[in-house]
Amino acid sequence: MDLVFIDANVLVSPVPRTMVYQTAAYAEPGFLPIYSPFVETQAERHQRPGHIRVSELRARLDWHLCPDANPEQFDFVDTSQADRPILAAAISSEAKFIITSDVDDFGNTDLRRYGISAVNPGLFLAARVTPDIYTDTLYEIAARRQREPRTATSIHNLEIAVELDVLFRRFQTIFGPTTSPSPHNPPRTLFKGAVCIQCKQTLTKAENGLHQDCRWQDWVGK
Numbered sequence: 001m002d003l004v005f006i007d008a009n010v011l012v013s014p015v016p017r018t019m020v021y022q023t024a025a026y027a028e029p030g031f032l033p034i035y036s037p038f039v040e041t042q043a044e045r046h047q048r049p050g051h052i053r054v055s056e057l058r059a060r061l062d063w064h065l066c067p068d069a070n071p072e073q074f075d076f077v078d079t080s081q082a083d084r085p086i087l088a089a090a091i092s093s094e095a096k097f098i099i100t101s102d103v104d105d106f107g108n109t110d111l112r113r114y115g116i117s118a119v120n121p122g123l124f125l126a127a128r129v130t131p132d133i134y135t136d137t138l139y140e141i142a143a144r145r146q147r148e149p150r151t152a153t154s155i156h157n158l159e160i161a162v163e164l165d166v167l168f169r170r171f172q173t174i175f176g177p178t179t180s181p182s183p184h185n186p187p188r189t190l191f192k193g194a195v196c197i198q199c200k201q202t203l204t205k206a207e208n209g210l211h212q213d214c215r216w217q218d219w220v221g222k
């Protein structure tokens with residue numbers, strides 16, 4: 001089971017957050033999301049009024065908290081000051097991955113020194129989730145929904161396509177032919193760091209998150 005540290009920008013964003021936690025409930029992707037109190041405070045500060053508080057979701061859904069850590073105990077050089085507490089907590093909790101929608105906040109030197117990777121949530125899920133788990137998860141979300149979109153197909157086409165671009169492209173045709181809407185603020189960088197998303201072995205500089213042999217075979221956007 002791999003511990004994956006969830007950044008505040010994922011925790012505060014309902015579509016990526018739900019996909020991460022919901023797919024983690026299956027055994028096969030083999031990961032457990034964690035985050036620290038610092039992250040929860042940051043996320044709640046950015047939550048929209050009317051949304052259920054992250055701390056309340058955690059209590060209700062039994063999410064895992066790990067301790068905060070002091071960034072002064074590490075030799076960080078190229079991670080933004082604001083994100084050093086996140087990197088410190090992730091390393092201290094022995095997470096191998098930080099799931100973040102802003103990979104560029106983290107520095108390659110720091111990530112490599114401490115053997116951890118920063119990964120965009122869409123890329124992480126595309127690498128770890130099977131087609132069956134993807135479809136089951138969307139059906140489960142659709143069954144609970146009180147508002148539109150409330151079918152698996154429309155959640156795939158309207159929400160995953162916009163917010164988890166790489167995941168959408170991996171499973172683009174799973175519900176039949178689609179037109180691809182433009183992703184919402186597509187991130188410049190999807191991956192930085194030391195270890196492969198799939199096998200957790202060291203990567204060389206040229207690889208973008210996955211060894212060639214670890215990459216899913218039906219990947220169309222390569």
Ligand SMILES: [Zn+2]
Pocket residue numbers: 196197198199200201210211214
């Ligand atoms: Zn690999």
